[in-house]
Amino acid sequence: MTIMTYANAALEAIRQSMQSDPTVWCVGEDLGRGGVFGQYKGLREEFGEARISDAPISEAAIMGAAFGAAMVGTRPVVEMRFADFALCATDELVNQIAKARFMFGGQSRAPMVIRKPMGLWRSSAAQHSQSLESWYVHIPGLVVLCPATPQDNYSMLKAAIACDDPVVYLEHKNIWALEGDVDFDHQITLGEASTRRTGADVTIVSWSNTANLAVEAADTLADKNIDAEVIDLRSLWPWDKSAVLDSVRKTGRLVVAHESVAVGGFGAEIVATVAEQVASSLKGPVRRLGAPRSLIAYAPNLEDKMRVTAEMIVTAAQETFE
Amino acid sequence: MTIENFNTDRGLALLTVMERIRAFEEQACLAAERDKLVLGAIHPSIGQEGVAAGVMSNLNKDDIILSTHRGHGHTLAKGASSVAMMRELLGREGGCCGGKGGSMHIADFEVGMLGANGVVSANITIAAGAAHAIKLLGDDRIVVDIFGDGAINRGPFLEGLNWSTVFDLPILFVCEDNQYSATTKTSSMTGGDGPAARATALGLRATEVDGNDAEAVADVAAEICARLRAGGKPEFLHAVTYRQTGHTSFDPAAYRPEGEAAKHRLENDPIARQRDILLTAGISEQALTDIRGEAQAEMIEALRLAAASPFPDDDTVFLDVQDLGSPAVEAY
Ligand SMILES: Cc1ncc(C[n+]2csc(CCOP(=O)(O)OP(=O)(O)O)c2C)c(N)n1
Ligand SMILES: [Mg+2]
Numbered sequence: 030m031t032i033m034t035y036a037n038a039a040l041e042a043i044r045q046s047m048q049s050d051p052t053v054w055c056v057g058e059d060l061g062r063g064g065v066f067g068q069y070k071g072l073r074e075e076f077g078e079a080r081i082s083d084a085p086i087s088e089a090a091i092m093g094a095a096f097g098a099a100m101v102g103t104r105p106v107v108e109m110r111f112a113d114f115a116l117c118a119t120d121e122l123v124n125q126i127a128k129a130r131f132m133f134g135g136q137s138r139a140p141m142v143i144r145k146p147m148g149l150w151r152s153s154a155a156q157h158s159q160s161l162e163s164w165y166v167h168i169p170g171l172v173v174l175c176p177a178t179p180q181d182n183y184s185m186l187k188a189a190i191a192c193d194d195p196v197v198y199l200e201h202k203n204i205w206a207l208e209g210d211v212d213f214d215h216q217i218t219l220g221e222a223s224t225r226r227t228g229a230d231v232t233i234v235s236w237s238n239t240a241n242l243a244v245e246a247a248d249t250l251a252d253k254n255i256d257a258e259v260i261d262l263r264s265l266w267p268w269d270k271s272a273v274l275d276s277v278r279k280t281g282r283l284v285v286a287h288e289s290v291a292v293g294g295f296g297a298e299i300v301a302t303v304a305e306q307v308a309s310s311l312k313g314p315v316r317r318l319g320a321p322r323s324l325i326a327y328a329p330n331l332e333d334k335m336r337v338t339a340e341m342i343v344t345a346a347q348e349t350f351e
Numbered sequence: 352m353t354i355e356n357f358n359t360d361r362g363l364a365l366l367t368v369m370e371r372i373r374a375f376e377e378q379a380c381l382a383a384e385r386d387k388l389v390l391g392a393i394h395p396s397i398g399q400e401g402v403a404a405g406v407m408s409n410l411n412k413d414d415i416i417l418s419t420h421r422g423h424g425h426t427l428a429k430g431a432s433s434v435a436m437m438r439e440l441l442g443r444e445g446g447c448c449g450g451k452g453g454s455m456h457i458a459d460f461e462v463g464m465l466g467a468n469g470v471v472s473a474n475i476t477i478a479a480g481a482a483h484a485i486k487l488l489g490d491d492r493i494v495v496d497i498f499g500d501g502a503i504n505r506g507p508f509l510e511g512l513n514w515s516t517v518f519d520l521p522i523l524f525v526c527e528d529n530q531y532s533a534t535t536k537t538s539s540m541t542g543g544d545g546p547a548a549r550a551t552a553l554g555l556r557a558t559e560v561d562g563n564d565a566e567a568v569a570d571v572a573a574e575i576c577a578r579l580r581a582g583g584k585p586e587f588l589h590a591v592t593y594r595q596t597g598h599t600s601f602d603p604a605a606y607r608p609e610g611e612a613a614k615h616r617l618e619n620d621p622i623a624r625q626r627d628i629l630l631t632a633g634i635s636e637q638a639l640t641d642i643r644g645e646a647q648a649e650m651i652e653a654l655r656l657a658a659a660s661p662f663p664d665d666d667t668v669f670l671d672v673q674d675l676g677s678p679a680v681e682a683y
Contacts, residue, residue, distance in 0.1 A: 054487060079487060085517055090476040090510035097480025100465060101415065103487055124470050125477060134449030135671035136460040172675050194673045219675055267676025 030212050036068050036205040038179040041213070042186035043069070043106060047076055050104065053190060054080040056095055057108025057144075065110055066146060066205055092118035092143070096126045096195075099141040104190060111157050112145035112199060126195045127170030139195045142186070148238060148288055149336060150202035154327040160237070160289035160320075165197045166266045166298070172196040172219065173265040175237040179209035181263055184217045192219060201238040222269035224276075228258035231282040231346045234273055234299055236262040239288050239337055246342035257346055265295055273299060274307050281312035282349040286342050291319025316345035357632045365408060365565040366625045366639070369400035370646035372424040373622060375433055378650040379423065379440055379454075380600045388658055389440050389600075393454040394421040398563075398595030401621030402527045403428040405568025406495060406588075409576040415463045415481050415494045417474040420455045421527075422467035425497055430462035433649055437657035450663040451671075463492075472502035475511030475524065482520035482585075493579045494522040501532030503546050509553070515585035516554035522585045523575050524550065527562065529594035534606045550587035562590030563621040566628060593619060 033041065047053045054076075055069060061083045063070035073081040084091045088109065095105035109115040115122065126139045147160045165173045172194045176182040182200065189196040217223075225240060226247045235243040240261035247257040258276050262268055277283050283303055285296035296317045303315065320335045376395040383389035396403065403424035410416065410429065418425040426436060431447060439446030440454050447459045458466035465481060468474045478496030485492050502508060503526060515522050526546040530537060543549065547557035560571050568590055575586045593615040597604035604612065626639050669679040 085513060087510035089507055090514045093476025094480030094483050094514055097477035098484035101481045101484035103484045120470055120473060125473055131671050132448060132452045132456040133458040133466060134451050136458060169672050194675050
């Protein structure tokens with residue numbers, strides 16, 4: 030067990046994966062100098078320029094070429110720099126990577142990880158702050174992961190690289206420096222949620238950085254004699270329905286919270302599933318928190334208007350008792 | 352071409368491949384229009400067979416190709432089974448893609464054919480990546496990516512060609528220029544001096560060839576492939592040909608100038624030209640007739656077998672989507 034940052038935990042996952050599998054390589058803009066957030070620092074020196082590959086500012090080619098290389102026996106880790114820029118490679122991801130195995134009748138696989146740092150971070154404004162995870166969940170063929178802790182960023186990235194499906198890997202930019210214990214031997218099964226806190230009174234389902242806020246909120250709720258259970262989904266496709274349904278059966282109350290726009294967000298899928306399958310267990314109104322369907326501004330006070338905060342989660346949890 | 356050093360075996364092989372492509376597509380068009388057995392769109396390459404035959408004659412089985420929506424010819428020339436291909440066009444069990452892809456997604460990884468593509472231009476970056484993997488793995492195979500003249504107006508052309516020069520990849524890009532982008536004359540929508548000029552600007556060595564002369568295509572492709580195999584830089588081949596049919600088998604192509612297609616059929620058909628070359632080289636009329644007869648018999652039989660094949664099992668609909676979160680486990 031060592032204490033590591035969220036960023037370094039991922040870096041270590043890549044280093045270990047590259048050491049054990051010579052077909053793993055990373056490609057993206059500026060990787061040779063460690064990447065924009067330093068997530069590849071030192072890897073060029075260890076693995077050379079062919080395996081820690083710089084790329085032209087050609088997102089479609091980074092995605093498309095990595096896909097071609099994935100079909101021909103390598104396991105690329107694609108760095109998109111900011112999740113927002115991955116939109117320049119939408120055809121490659123949605124029409125090509127996600128569909129090839131099926132369209133070609135199982136003749137091919139695309140074992141690749143597409144890293145897309147997302148989320149609100151330091152006045153980055155409308156084109157560098159989005160959380161679009163729900164888009165990708167809508168695309169059959171893709172696995173969608175949203176780690177929230179250093180341990181998960183280590184264990185999930187390692188599992189993602191080993192996975193034969195294309196994985197959209199959404200790290201949150203605001204928690205690169207978040208520190209936590211990391212056990213290199215801890216393996217996780219992709220698709221299993223993590224119960225970050227057990228509780229009997231209300232279930233809070235979240236993922237990515239908002240899951241960390243949910244844990245904070247649960248501490249505050251404990252002071253108010255509300256025993257909250259926090260489920261960090263970690264993986265949106267596949268998602269751990271039984272963890273959520275079992276918890277709601279137990280607590281009878283549900284809050285869903287995510288940073289992305291509430292309308293059409295993945296929270297809606299969770300609430301709909303709960304409504305279909307365990308509605309009779311509910312003892313109070315369900316609350317769903319997400320961003321307003323608006324744009325992320327530069328000015329800090331305006332940026333804050335788009336945030337789901339720990340306080341909002343506390344209030345929402347209290348409202349499930351009304 | 353001097354008859355003295357003419358390679359008769361290669362000449363006959365080129366004709367055979369072209370006749371097989373032509374016969375395959377004629378049967379496919381009949382299956383679409385007459386029999387209503389091909390349900391989706393098919394894009395025939397009738398009139399363009401010289402490019403497929405000439406380029407593929409220089410590839411080994413483990414070399415890789417990627418193609419377009421108009422890819423039957425390339426796939427057949429790379430060695431795919433005509434029966435499996437016809438089954439795919441009819442959406443049947445035993446099709447190359449199990450009936451899930453159809454004409455526009457035809458692929459046969461066993462023979463290094465990594466897929467046609469329903470999205471114009473998309474395979475250019477993917478092909479560059481296939482070549483990238485070959486280089487990373489230290490293999491000695493090469494990649495050929497074929498696309499149409501319309502594809503050079505999409506971004507992947509710039510990004511993919513640039514990628515190939517930046518990483519110095521073993522790839523040949525072939526622009527199979529049939530002069531049309533669906534119903535539009537491509538020249539009317541293309542700035543600058545055309546495909547080869549664009550490729551040259553991106554650092555590729557570019558060659559132009561008469562795509563209706565299978566011998567000429569085979570000759571230049573042989574030189575290019577030899578350079579690539581010797582560790583050379585990525586190259587570009589602009590092969591000018593003509594689409595004798597409509598854009599799809601159902602398109603009457605009434606937008607073309609009166610007489611244009613007829614003139615090409617009469618004067619510039621790659622199969623007729625190859626037959627003339629072979630006759631001049633002393634091959635008998637009968638031998639050529641036999642080649643055509645065999646090709647037609649093969650494809651009539653392929654259609655018969657395909658039509659007699661069942662549709663895929665319903666259960667296969669949820670197969671091969673993904674391992675994690677497969678719809679076979681959780682469809683909704
Ligand atoms: C990105 C994209 N845009 C439009 C289409 C519709 N479309 C299919 S084929 C075609 C014409 C392509 O022309 P070209 O690249 O010259 O190939 P050809 O059909 O002549 O073989 C078009 C516009 C498509 N399939 N993909
Ligand atoms: Mg064309």
